[in-house]
């Protein structure tokens with residue numbers, strides 16, 4: 452076991468793996484994925500050009516969900532049934548929609564414009580957060596596992612990037628407030644510069 456995690460300190464996909472690895476030793480290689488040598492290096496280890504990437508000796512794993520599956524098969528963090536898989540897929544859907552909106556913003560596109568593609572991303576995030584409302588109010592405050600870690604990483608990041616508003620979602624506010632003082636969340640805070 453010789454884990455190296457490639458990523459950035461802002462990515463919610465990377466953060467959920469860093470939080471998952473709270474009690475597991477690993478090296479963190481921070482990269483600027485969009486330019487320079489880091490972008491070239493990333494392409495050598497992942498043709499999709501995305502972070503996170505995990506290497507474990509000769510084994511390379513792409514995609515945070517697969518990294519979770521890989522690590523979970525070794526460390527047995529939690530049992531997963533098909534409903535758990537679905538719930539994670541829903542959270543992943545919201546995260547992917549959030550990242551798509553950020554990429555549009557960075558491309559100079561106003562994400563308040565009513566384009567089909569933009570609307571679909573906002574609607575997906577809303578739909579997932581509506582679906583998760585009962586979970587956020589109840590289990591979400593009792594469990595600390597890859598589901599809650601992923602939700603925290605997503606909500607905290609999407610607020611930071613001004614992708615979502617949660618004024619009308621008290622369960623999201625309570626969820627963030629409830630978990631925010633955990634050491635690992637403080638340790639992996641999104642750099643504000």
Ligand SMILES: N[C@@H](CCC(=O)N[C@@H](CS)C(=O)NCC(=O)O)C(=O)O
Nearest residue numbers: 462463464501502503514515516550
């Ligand atoms: N499905 C991937 C998504 C990862 C992802 O979108 N990462 C972003 C950073 S937050 C990225 O690498 N974006 C660069 C790009 O897509 O070109 C995962 O779960 O790891």
